[in-house]
Amino acid sequence: MDESTAEELTVGQLAERSGLAISALHFYERKGLIHSRRTSGNQRRYPRSVLRRVAVVRAAQRAGIPLSTVAAALAHLPRNGVPSRTDWQRMSQAWRDEIEDRIIRLEHLRDRLDGCIGCGCLSMTSCAMVNPHDRLGEQGPGAPALDV
Numbered sequence: 205m206d207e208s209t210a211e212e213l214t215v216g217q218l219a220e221r222s223g224l225a226i227s228a229l230h231f232y233e234r235k236g237l238i239h240s241r242r243t244s245g246n247q248r249r250y251p252r253s254v255l256r257r258v259a260v261v262r263a264a265q266r267a268g269i270p271l272s273t274v275a276a277a278l279a280h281l282p283r284n285g286v287p288s289r290t291d292w293q294r295m296s297q298a299w300r301d302e303i304e305d306r307i308i309r310l311e312h313l314r315d316r317l318d319g320c321i322g323c324g325c326l327s328m329t330s331c332a333m334v335n336p337h338d339r340l341g342e343q344g345p346g347a348p349a350l351d352v
Contacts, residue, residue: 212249215240222258229258236275237261239283253286260287260295268306269299 219226232238233248238257240248257278264274277295281287287295 211252213252215248218250221255232261235271237278256286267299267303
């Protein structure tokens with residue numbers, strides 16, 4: 205076993221170290237978030253650097269960043285590269301704007317729900333206070349009063 209293969213992890217080891225299910229790791233691989241090589245027996249082997257990539261993916265997921273956005277950011281790194289501090293700062297700054305926008309939309313939604321719940325009817329479509337004569341229905345399907 206040469207030095208590079210000694211530093212590799214099996215999918216089971218990666219699952220144990222990352223706290224993710226093997227199926228989740230396979231899903232990440234199908235989405236291009238992580239990469240492995242195959243042994244002659246067709247078993248996956250991951251470089252240890254994949255642990256940091258998995259950590260970045262999980263942090264982004266907790267922040268509500270779509271996996272497609274994460275994949276696009278990771279695509280700018282070497283295939284099995286480890287995100288550097290600069291890489292992480294660049295990715296997190298880009299995601300910060302998206303998170304701030306989401307916070308604004310969620311606060312708006314929260315504030316609108318408080319108003320609806322206050323009258324007790326819980327119906328934005330037939331509420332005489334918020335939507336007299338169902339005027340919101342003219343705006344199309346969905347909940348336009350809650351949309352930002």
